[in-house]
Amino acid sequence: MTVRDTLLLDQGYQPLRVIPWQRALCMQFTGKVEVVSAHDWKARTVTRDFEVPAVVRLVRSVKVRPMYVRFSRENVYLRDGYRCQYCDGQFRHRDLTLDHVVPRCHGGRTTWKNIVACCVRCNRKKGSLSPEEAGMPLKSKPSRPRWLAPRVFHQGQNTLPAVWRDWLH
Numbered sequence: 001m002t003v004r005d006t007l008l009l010d011q012g013y014q015p016l017r018v019i020p021w022q023r024a025l026c027m028q029f030t031g032k033v034e035v036v037s038a039h040d041w042k043a044r045t046v047t048r049d050f051e052v053p054a055v056v057r058l059v060r061s062v063k064v065r066p067m068y069v070r071f072s073r074e075n076v077y078l079r080d081g082y083r084c085q086y087c088d089g090q091f092r093h094r095d096l097t098l099d100h101v102v103p104r105c106h107g108g109r110t111t112w113k114n115i116v117a118c119c120v121r122c123n124r125k126k127g128s129l130s131p132e133e134a135g136m137p138l139k140s141k142p143s144r145p146r147w148l149a150p151r152v153f154h155q156g157q158n159t160l161p162a163v164w165r166d167w168l169h
Contacts, residue, residue: 007164009036009057016058024053033058037163054163069145071110073098077117079145085116086126086136095119101142103128112144 006024008016013036025043027033033056042049069075076098083090085099099118102108105128116138118126126134 004039004052006053007055007161008033009055011058011061013057021052024056025050027056028053031059039161039163054161071112071115075145076112076115079112079142080117080140083117083139084119084122085139085142086118086122086131088139089119091119097123099123099126101131101138103130106130113142116142 004021005018006021008019008024010016021039021043024033028035033053035051035053036055036057037053038051039054041052043052044050074093077093077096081090082093082096084096096117097120098115099122100108100110101114101116104110108114122136126136131138
């Protein structure tokens with residue numbers, strides 16, 4: 001995903017996904033979407049310039065499948081906002097680890113409800129103890145997300161297209 005991509009909204013202006021700008025332009029030409037806002041740059045052909053959509057909205061309602069967010073290290077970090085769930089510090093991707101709230105040696109499983117983002121220091125301090133035993137309460141209860149904002153949203157406001165900020169909160 002890059003800042004040149006396009007945010008796709010449903011009929012009710014709710015974010016669905018991020019799509020390539022080329023696909024958004026094709027969808028605009030076929031009448032499937034309306035442009036809500038455009039990037040400040042243009043796609044150029046030999047004979048014409050086209051405004052590139054930054055945010056588009058579907059014209060017709062579509063049957064939306066239930067959103068499924070795949071379990072992965074990156075998605076856990078996105079869910080937790082790149083914050084350690086014990087000390088509440090903000091960290092870069094390489095400075096975070098995954099921690100089992102109920103340790104695996106005590107029967108804890110690797111699921112959305114038992115995994116949190118954790119800094120290396122807190123993970124070593126907690127070890128194979130439960131948060132209560134270690135005296136390290138969680139900042140938020142882990143849960144399965146229904147939708148995650150694009151990665152670019154969490155990596156800093158400077159990389160997020162300004163026109164997306166109203167739609168992702």
